[in-house]
Amino acid sequence: MSSVAVVPGSFDPITLGHLDVIERAARMFDEIHVVVVHNPDKHALIPIAHRIELIEKSLVERLGAIPPNFVITSWSMGLLVDYCTDVGATAIVKGIRSQIDVSYETPMAIVNRNLAGVETIFLLPDPAHAHVSSSLVRQVSTLGGDVSPYVSTAVAEFLKHALD
Numbered sequence: 099m100s101s102v103a104v105v106p107g108s109f110d111p112i113t114l115g116h117l118d119v120i121e122r123a124a125r126m127f128d129e130i131h132v133v134v135v136h137n138p139d140k141h142a143l144i145p146i147a148h149r150i151e152l153i154e155k156s157l158v159e160r161l162g163a164i165p166p167n168f169v170i171t172s173w174s175m176g177l178l179v180d181y182c183t184d185v186g187a188t189a190i191v192k193g194i195r196s197q198i199d200v201s202y203e204t205p206m207a208i209v210n211r212n213l214a215g216v217e218t219i220f221l222l223p224d225p226a227h228a229h230v231s232s233s234l235v236r237q238v239s240t241l242g243g244d245v246s247p248y249v250s251t252a253v254a255e256f257l258k259h260a261l262d
Contacts (some may be wrong), residue, residue, distance in 0.1 A: 102187040103219070106135045106178055109149050110142050111253045112156050113235055115227030119193035121160070122221055129167045131185055136174040143236050146172045150258070179214035184222035190218045195228050212219035 105120050124130045133176075136148050137246075144152070150170055157164050164170070173181045182190065190210060192203055198205070207218035222228075230248045239245045239257040246254045 099186045101126075101189075102129040102131065102180050102185055103127040103189040103191050103205075104131045104178070104185070104187045106133045106141065106173075108137045108232065109134050109153055110140070110144050111149065111235060111249060111257065112153050113227065113230050113232060113248055113253075114250070115193060115195070115223045115230050115248075116226045117156055117160055117250070118227060118234075119191065119221050120157075122151060123219075124165065124168070126191075127189065129169070130165075131169045131181075131187060132168075133181060134177070135178060136172075143176040143240075144260070145258075146174075150214040152250075152253050152256055156250035159252055160248045161237065169224050177213065179210045179216050182210075182216045182248055183214050190216055192218060192220055193223050194220045195223055195231070206235055 103123055103126070105123050107116060109116060118131055120130065131152055134146050135147070135188065152171060153170050154164055176192065180246070192198055194203060203218070203220065210216045210218060235245050235248050239261055245257060
């Protein structure tokens with residue numbers, strides 16, 4: 099039986115920190131589902147279809163190809179654990195940068211375990227990316243700053259042209 103994990107996020111945009119978490123999760127599980135989720139509490143800059151495309155391009159840039167055991171998709175209907183149940187995932191993998199992330203993610207992790215028996219695994223970021231969030235990248239990019247140290251070339255180019 100293969101192990102399946104879901105790496106969810108708004109990925110608006112995907113950062114090098116996200117990519118690091120996805121790569122490390124792939125070493126722990128047989129199949130990885132990178133799932134762009136709609137967060138009603140956030141105003142998205144990039145449409146979901148473009149986020150999926152940027153995830154794919156970023157993975158190709160970083161890994162040379164999208165591994166055959168990766169699924170990149172979106173989910174906006176129902177609970178994330180419903181998606182996990184549908185694909186047979188036993189774990190949700192989340193990157194956490196600070197105690198604030200732990201405080202935010204812990205109640206959801208407990209509810210997900212109670213609802214569907216899906217465990218949440220928290221991965222600490224590579225220290226080089228611990229300070230970077232998608233919202234910080236959006237803000238820097240919107241104000242004309244260079245985001246290339248924080249995102250793939252594909253994302254940096256997309257943001258440069260999308261915000262011109």
